[in-house]
Amino acid sequence: MDSGVPALALRGLWKKFGDTIAVHGISLDVPRGSFYGVVGPNGAGKTTTLSMATGLLRPDAGTVAVHGRDLWSEPDAVKRTLGVLPDGVRLFDRLTGAQLITYAGLLRGMDRDVVAQRTDDLLAALDLTDAAGRLVVDYSAGMTKKVALATALVHAPELLVLDEPFEAVDPVSAANIRDILTAYVRTGGTVIVSSHVMDLVQRMCDHVAVVAAGHVLAAGTVDEVRAGDSLEDRFVELVGGRQSTEGLAWLRTS
Numbered sequence: 112m113d114s115g116v117p118a119l120a121l122r123g124l125w126k127k128f129g130d131t132i133a134v135h136g137i138s139l140d141v142p143r144g145s146f147y148g149v150v151g152p153n154g155a156g157k158t159t160t161l162s163m164a165t166g167l168l169r170p171d172a173g174t175v176a177v178h179g180r181d182l183w184s185e186p187d188a189v190k191r192t193l194g195v196l197p198d199g200v201r202l203f204d205r206l207t208g209a210q211l212i213t214y215a216g217l218l219r220g221m222d223r224d225v226v227a228q229r230t231d232d233l234l235a236a237l238d239l240t241d242a243a244g245r246l247v248v249d250y251s252a253g254m255t256k257k258v259a260l261a262t263a264l265v266h267a268p269e270l271l272v273l274d275e276p277f278e279a280v281d282p283v284s285a286a287n288i289r290d291i292l293t294a295y296v297r298t299g300g301t302v303i304v305s306s307h308v309m310d311l312v313q314r315m316c317d318h319v320a321v322v323a324a325g326h327v328l329a330a331g332t333v334d335e336v337r338a339g340d341s342l343e344d345r346f347v348e349l350v351g352g353r354q355s356t357e358g359l360a361w362l363r364t365s
């Protein structure tokens with residue numbers, strides 16, 4: 112379902128931290144209705160790019176358009192259409208899980224009854240009902256990730272941007288999250304996920320961008336990018352960097 116205007120269009124995004132160029136002029140089109148994976152080695156610039164794409168970090172140069180609207184000139188209107196799961200998210204963790212999701216919904220100006228219903232639905236879908244009354248500070252890493260995802264979903268955004276949503280999440284919960292996201296895409300939503308799990312991206316996403324050292328090395332449909340190989344093999348080929356372990360001879364026990 113591609114109406115022509117991309118859900119997200121990045122043009123020439125740059126970001127420097129001191130002497131480090133984290134993002135080196137990245138341009139990317141994420142088609143509307145796509146399930147888009149962003150993969151790349153550690154330090155590639157994925158989080159920095161997604162932070163700029165969602166209005167969490169101001170680019171040094173370049174533009175971000177969401178469904179054709181410029182993010183940095185209409186931040187309020189554009190952010191209303193976004194659901195974001197940032198990396199290393201800081202939550203109000205002295206709230207319970209249920210309170211946190213409720214708070215996120217009310218902050219979005221939603222009706223209290225609708226928020227209550229959706230909070231229950233999200234807690235059930237993410238297998239958090241039993242933990243609904245516990246403080247988020249006492250949640251495990253995976254539970255925290257799931258409740259943060261619920262806060263990104265509660266207002267039914269048009270575009271979801273999720274930085275490593277499966278990190279620390281158990282396999283059953285990951286399958287539930289995949290089902291939720293797949294259904295969301297089927298009904299017209301757009302999802303962007305960053306992940307290090309190539310197999311998951313290959314199975315779940317229809318598009319992918321490979322990012323390294325702040326550049327896009329390849330982008331397109333998953334089949335175009337993997338070009339007959341597995342995504343993992345193609346990734347290693349594009350990114351390179353397999354290290355010899357010779358230097359760790361001291362680690363061998365026999």
Ligand SMILES: Nc1ncnc2c1ncn2[C@@H]1O[C@H](COP(=O)(O)OP(=O)(O)OP(=O)(O)O)[C@@H](O)[C@H]1O
Binds near residue numbers: 131152160
């Ligand atoms: N706030 C910051 N201050 C200084 N340098 C930063 C900052 N944020 C990111 N960087 C640097 O920018 C580069 C890109 O980092 P980024 O977090 O975007 O990578 P990533 O692809 O998300 O990595 P990972 O897969 O390890 O999460 C790295 O060299 C990182 O050290």
